[in-house]
Amino acid sequence: MSIQILPARLANQIAAGEVVERPASVVKELVENSLDAGASKIVVDIEKGGAKRIRISDNGCGIRKEELTLALSRHATSKIKDLTDLEAIASLGFRGEALASISSVARLTMTSKPENQESAWQAYAQGRDMEVTIQPAAHPNGTTIEVNDLFFNTPARRKFLRTEKTEFSHIDEVIRRIALARFDVSFVLTHNGKMIRSYRAAANMDQNAKRVGQVCGQKFIENALTIDCQHEGLHLWGWIAKPEFYRAQNDLCYSYVNGRMMRDKLINHGIRQAYAELIPSDGYPAFVLYLELDHKEVDVNVHPAKHEVRFHQGRYVHDFIYSVCHQALQSDLAQMQQSIAE
Numbered sequence: 146m147s148i149q150i151l152p153a154r155l156a157n158q159i160a161a162g163e164v165v166e167r168p169a170s171v172v173k174e175l176v177e178n179s180l181d182a183g184a185s186k187i188v189v190d191i192e193k194g195g196a197k198r199i200r201i202s203d204n205g206c207g208i209r210k211e212e213l214t215l216a217l218s219r220h221a222t223s224k225i226k227d228l229t230d231l232e233a234i235a236s237l238g239f240r241g242e243a244l245a246s247i248s249s250v251a252r253l254t255m256t257s258k259p260e261n262q263e264s265a266w267q268a269y270a271q272g273r274d275m276e277v278t279i280q281p282a283a284h285p286n287g288t289t290i291e292v293n294d295l296f297f298n299t300p301a302r303r304k305f306l307r308t309e310k311t312e313f314s315h316i317d318e319v320i321r322r323i324a325l326a327r328f329d330v331s332f333v334l335t336h337n338g339k340m341i342r343s344y345r346a347a348a349n350m351d352q353n354a355k356r357v358g359q360v361c362g363q364k365f366i367e368n369a370l371t372i373d374c375q376h377e378g379l380h381l382w383g384w385i386a387k388p389e390f391y392r393a394q395n396d397l398c399y400s401y402v403n404g405r406m407m408r409d410k411l412i413n414h415g416i417r418q419a420y421a422e423l424i425p426s427d428g429y430p431a432f433v434l435y436l437e438l439d440h441k442e443v444d445v446n447v448h449p450a451k452h453e454v455r456f457h458q459g460r461y462v463h464d465f466i467y468s469v470c471h472q473a474l475q476s477d478l479a480q481m482q483q484s485i486a487e
């Protein structure tokens with residue numbers, strides 16, 4: 146066979162394999178876009194586990210009519226422009242792949258109105274070569290993206306979708322994780338027209354803790370140790386469960402790096418090590434932890450779904466997390482022993 150450049154749609158579908166694994170990954174990408182757009186309120190409506198419909202509405206900055214088509218093309222992003230930006234990423238997105246990928250494997254409608262644009266416009270993408278049609282629409286300031294019939298044109302992928310219930314539970318988990326990342330934003334999640342989650346924007350630590358209780362359960366927050374420690378450019382804060390509240394599964398392990406949700410081995414290892422002698426070896430600690438450091442100290446461009454990061458000083462970060470958690474657990478233990486002795 147001779148060498149050919151792939152048609153745009155096929156290229157996007159291949160890229161979609163990395164970004165769009167299931168409905169929950171679509172939800173994650175779109176909600177992250179809403180957050181990058183500065184939204185303070187995000188509504189997520191799901192039908193049939195997301196296979197039929199995923200609709201995300203926000204009150205963010207919107208997309209101008211002239212840029213609707215561009216937003217849907219590959220490698221189109223407003224978030225970085227050069228290598229310097231890439232080396233210190235503050236936004237959640239930057240690859241300019243999500244909308245192109247999603248619209249190549251679904252029927253996508255995007256309606257948007259920036260504050261300074263008189264009326265709203267809607268773009269619809271589906272069909273050969275990523276053709277986009279644009280028409281006038283009604284919409285308040287902000288953006289609504291509707292993704293219908295996910296994987297309708299990639300039957301092999303569609304076959305891998307699980308039951309409605311399973312797919313929805315993945316979406317629910319994405320929303321829980323994001324709700325813990327942004328206390329200042331309100332989130333609503335509905336499934337088949339029924340309200341499932343509603344998190345109000347929180348404005349102080351007490352309200353943050355209340356949201357943690359909503360997401361992780363009252364039992365967690367009422368028995369958690371509060372963490373807040375800064376040291377040479379690193380800041381770790383959040384909540385970790387007392388050892389006796391360990392879990393049989395790793396279902397309450399939430400860690401964030403500069404506001405980005407993570408499943409990072411190095412962080413998890415540091416935390417686990419702090420609990421090592423305190424919980425059974427097959428148990429899992431419960432925690433909600435936030436690590437903040439200079440954007441330049443961490444590379445987020447490691448994984449297409451951005452679940453992993455690379456720290457420039459990995460060992461140092463690991464040991465910091467370990468020692469902060471270790472100290473908190475040990476001093477709690479000492480307090481407990483003292484109160485027994487008294």
Ligand code: ADP
Pocket residue numbers: 174178179182203205206207208216217221222223224237238239240241242243244245288
């Ligand atoms: P990325 O997030 O990596 O930039 P995306 O494909 O997810 O790439 O989005 C492309 C562009 O579309 C974004 O850079 C942004 O300018 C615009 N965009 C997407 N979603 C929204 C939204 N909800 N509100 C405002 N702009 C958006």
Ligand code: MG
Pocket residue numbers: 174177178237238239241243244
């Ligand atoms: Mg994005």
